[in-house]
Amino acid sequence: xxDPVLDVRGLAYAYPDGHQALxxxxxxxxxxxxxxxxxxxxxxxxxLVLHLNGILTPGAGTVEVSGLPVRPxxxxxxxxxxxxxxxxxxxxxxxxTVRADVEFGPANLGxxxxxxxxxxxxxxxxxxxxxxxxxxxxxxxxGQRRRVAVATVxxxxxxxxxxxxxxxxxxxxxxxxxxxxxxxxxxxVLMVTHDLPYAYELCPRSVVxxxxxxxxxxxxxxxxxxxxxxxxxxxxxxFGFDPRTVPAP
Amino acid sequence: MHLLPAHxxxxxxxxxxxxxxxxxxxxxxxxxxxxxxxxxxxRASGVPFGYMGRRMVVEVPFVLFAVLMPFVAAxxxxxxxxxxxxEPGLLGARGLLVKGTLGVVASLLLASTTEPSDVVAGxxxxxxxxxxxxxxxxxxxxLEVVTGELARMKVARESRGFRPRSLGSWPVLASxxxxxxxRSYERGERIHLAMVSRGYTGRLPVAHPLSASVAQWxxxxxxxxxxxxxxxxxxxx
Numbered sequence: 001x002x003d004p005v006l007d008v009r010g011l012a013y014a015y016p017d018g019h020q021a022l023x024x025x026x027x028x029x030x031x032x033x034x035x036x037x038x039x040x041x042x043x044x045x046x047x048l049v050l051h052l053n054g055i056l057t058p059g060a061g062t063v064e065v066s067g068l069p070v071r072p073x074x075x076x077x078x079x080x081x082x083x084x085x086x087x088x089x090x091x092x093x094x095x096x097t098v099r100a101d102v103e104f105g106p107a108n109l110g111x112x113x114x115x116x117x118x119x120x121x122x123x124x125x126x127x128x129x130x131x132x133x134x135x136x137x138x139x140x141x142x143g144q145r146r147r148v149a150v151a152t153v154x155x156x157x158x159x160x161x162x163x164x165x166x167x168x169x170x171x172x173x174x175x176x177x178x179x180x181x182x183x184x185x186x187x188x189v190l191m192v193t194h195d196l197p198y199a200y201e202l203c204p205r206s207v208v209x210x211x212x213x214x215x216x217x218x219x220x221x222x223x224x225x226x227x228x229x230x231x232x233x234x235x236x237x238x239f240g241f242d243p244r245t246v247p248a249p
Numbered sequence: 250m251h252l253l254p255a256h257x258x259x260x261x262x263x264x265x266x267x268x269x270x271x272x273x274x275x276x277x278x279x280x281x282x283x284x285x286x287x288x289x290x291x292r293a294s295g296v297p298f299g300y301m302g303r304r305m306v307v308e309v310p311f312v313l314f315a316v317l318m319p320f321v322a323a324x325x326x327x328x329x330x331x332x333x334x335x336e337p338g339l340l341g342a343r344g345l346l347v348k349g350t351l352g353v354v355a356s357l358l359l360a361s362t363t364e365p366s367d368v369v370a371g372x373x374x375x376x377x378x379x380x381x382x383x384x385x386x387x388x389x390x391x392l393e394v395v396t397g398e399l400a401r402m403k404v405a406r407e408s409r410g411f412r413p414r415s416l417g418s419w420p421v422l423a424s425x426x427x428x429x430x431x432r433s434y435e436r437g438e439r440i441h442l443a444m445v446s447r448g449y450t451g452r453l454p455v456a457h458p459l460s461a462s463v464a465q466w467x468x469x470x471x472x473x474x475x476x477x478x479x480x481x482x483x484x485x486x
Contacts, residue, residue, distance in 0.1 A: 053446050076448060084446045090394050091439040096366030096386060100456070107456040108448030116456060136366070138393045156447065 010061035021047040036199035039209035040234035083158030089145035093137035123154040143174025250294035255371025257469035264473035274344035276483040318342040
C-alpha cells in the first residue's frame with residue numbers, strides 16, 4: 001500500500017488540568033478509505049480529532065498527514081489537507097452568507113478571483129447547495145447547514161475529510177441525503193460517530209477507541225457483531241438493528 | 250440606491266449627518282431643505298414611506314427627552330396656558346427633534362437599502378479597525394442564534410411552571426442570563442476552533458474588496474453635497 005493519508009503513532013495527550021485523554025493511539029488511514037471512529041462518550045475521540053489538524057499538540061507520539069508531520073511550521077498546509085467538519089453547523093458557519101463562509105478557508109490559503117469562485121461553485125455543487133450561495137446560513141434548515149458545513153471544508157480540497165457526528169440531529173431524509181453525498185465524494189473520510197447503522201452503511205472499516213486506546217480495528221461488520229467487544233466498551237446497537245441480518249451495504 | 254456600494258452610502262450618511270448637526274438651530278429654512286433632500290432620496294430609493302415611518306419608532310426615547318426639555322431647562326420662561334416653559338429649553342427641544350429626526354431618517358434609508366452584512370463590509374472598506382468590524386460581523390451572524398437560545402430557555406422555564414411576576418423571580422432571570430453568557434462563551438470557543446481549522450490566523454480574509462466607480466461616488470455624494478451647499482449659505486448669511 002501507498003503512504004497512509006493519516007499516520008498516527010503512539011499518540012498520548014493529557015489536558016492541562018492533568019486529565020489524560022489518550023494513551024498511545026495508533027491509527028493509519030489510507031487513500032480513498034472511509035473509516036468510522038467509534039467509541040463511548042469520553043473515549044477521547046474529539047481529542048484525537050483535534051490532534052489531526054494541529055489544534056492540540058501531542059504529549060508524546062507523532063501525527064503525519066500524507067507524510068507531512070503535524071508541527072507548528074506546517075500548520076497551514078496540514079489544515080488544508082485535513083478538513084474537519086464540526087458537530088454543530090452553527091459553530092462552523094460563522095460568516096454572514098453561505099458564499100463568504102465557503103470562501104473563508106480557500107481565501108485564508110490566499111486564493112482570490114476566478115479560482116476562488118470555482119472552489120465555491122464546485123464544493124456547493126458537490127453537496128447540492130448551489131442555489132443557496134447568497135443566503136445567510138441562519139435561514140437554512142439544519143440539514144442544509146450541515147451540508148454547507150461540509151462544503152466549507154471541501155472548498156479547501158482536503159486529502160482527508162474528518163466528520164464529527166455527521167448524522168446527529170438530522171431527520172431521516174437529511175440523514176440519507178448526507179449519506180449519499182458522503183458516498184459520492186472522492187475523498188478519504190474519517191467519521192466520528194455514535195450512529196452504528198450509519199457507520200455500517202458508509203464505512204467498510206471501523207476503529208474503536210475506548211479510554212484513550214484503540215481496542216479494535218477491522219471490517220465494520222465484524223466489529224459490530226463482536227458482542228463481547230461491544231459490551232466491554234459501552235457500544236450498543238439500536239433496537240431492531242442487527243448487522244447479521246442486514247444485507248451488506 | 251440598493252445597488253450603490255455600501256461604503257459610498259456610509260460615507261454619504263456620515264457627511265450628511267455632520268452637516269445637519271453643524272447647522273445653527275435658527276436656520277429653519279436650511280432644515281426644510283435637508284428634509285426635502287431626504288424625501289427626494291427616499292422616493293428615489295423606492296423604499297415605501299410607510300415602511301420608513303414604522304421604523305421611526307426607534308426615535309421615541311429622543312422625542313420623550315426633547316418633550317421634557319422645556320419643562321426642566323433653566324432660563325427665561327414663557328407661559329402657555331397653565332404651563333410654564335423654558336425658552337432655551339423650547340429652542341433646544343426643537344433643535345434636538347429636527348436634527349434627530351433628520352439623522353434617523355437618513356440612517357433608516359441606509360439600513361433599508363443595505364444588507365447588514367454589506368454595512369459591515371462597507372465599514373471594513375472605510376478602514377474601521379478590523380477587530381471592530383469582526384465583532385460586528387459576528388454579532389450580525391449570531392444574533393439569531395443567541396436569541397433563539399434565549400427563547401428556548403424561556404419556553405423551558407415556563408414549561409415547568411415559572412411565571413415572572415415578582416422580585417422573587419429575579420434570581421431565576423439572572424441565572425438564565427448567566428447560563429446564556431456561558432453558552433455563548435463556549436460557542437465562541439467552538440467557533441474559534443472551527444476558524445483555526447480552516448486556516449484563520451487572526452484576520453478575516455477579504456475575498457471581494459469593495460470598489461466604487463467615480464460615477465457611483467458622485468451619485469452617493471449628491472445628497473450630502475446639496476446639504477453642504479445649503480449649510481454654507483445658511484452660515485454665511
